[in-house]
Amino acid sequence: MSVTRLLSISLFVLAGLVLTALEVLARREGSKIPTLGALAGFVMGYRAGRLPLGRIAVYAVWWWIGWHFFAR
Amino acid sequence: MTDDRPAGRGAGTVRSTVLVAVLVVLSLVGGALPSFSLAANLYVLAIGAVLCWLGLSGRVPKRRGPGRLPGLAAWWLVPVLAAALLELTDFLLGSTRPHPTMSGLMDPLLAGYLPRSAAYCAWLCAFWGLVRR
Numbered sequence: 793m794s795v796t797r798l799l800s801i802s803l804f805v806l807a808g809l810v811l812t813a814l815e816v817l818a819r820r821e822g823s824k825i826p827t828l829g830a831l832a833g834f835v836m837g838y839r840a841g842r843l844p845l846g847r848i849a850v851y852a853v854w855w856w857i858g859w860h861f862f863a864r
Numbered sequence: 865m866t867d868d869r870p871a872g873r874g875a876g877t878v879r880s881t882v883l884v885a886v887l888v889v890l891s892l893v894g895g896a897l898p899s900f901s902l903a904a905n906l907y908v909l910a911i912g913a914v915l916c917w918l919g920l921s922g923r924v925p926k927r928r929g930p931g932r933l934p935g936l937a938a939w940w941l942v943p944v945l946a947a948a949l950l951e952l953t954d955f956l957l958g959s960t961r962p963h964p965t966m967s968g969l970m971d972p973l974l975a976g977y978l979p980r981s982a983a984y985c986a987w988l989c990a991f992w993g994l995v996r997r
Binding site: 824855 | 897900905907909916932937939940942950962966969970
């Protein structure tokens with residue numbers, strides 16, 4: 793296995809571990825860190841006039857992730 | 865013998881059970897569709913379209929989101945931006961074996977039916993969670 797491949801895999805795993813750690817920290821009593829769900833909820837609350845732009849953007853990103861991993 | 869449980873709670877349990885069953889069945893079907901097939905494309909597009917419609921039409925009750933975020937929310941940007949930067953770098957370097965993108969690394973893991981169905985279920989559950997937000 794090349795060094796660059798090992799480095800890429802390690803960094804992806806590290807990012808995943810940090811995401812998991814943040815979610816665990818956020819779910820503790822009295823935490824000042826919002827959960828990922830709360831963060832998504834905040835972003836989805838963004839509107840441009842009557843258009844729910846944040847909601848559309850979050851749905852589009854999640855939809856694309858599903859398509860990218862399961863269909864493309 | 866009488867049932868002392870509130871009627872709403874029982875209905876909620878039934879709704880949750882039906883929802884879980886639907887998500888599991890959808891995942892089991894989705895997991896059986898191979899990547900790059902027309903069926904897989906149409907399936908994920910149809911499911912996404914229905915969930916987006918449910919989320920945008922206001923037909924599903926939503927939890928109230930936070931009005932503002934604490935400063936520590938910025939910590940979420942660290943792993944997200946790091947992974948995005950790494951993904952972009954590997955993609956621009958050709959998405960080769962020495963420079964693998966995340967989807968390239970996930971493909972062998974998602975090749976089996978059960979892991980693929982489980983991942984499909986995770987994606988669907990998260991999507992449903994976003995619809996309810």
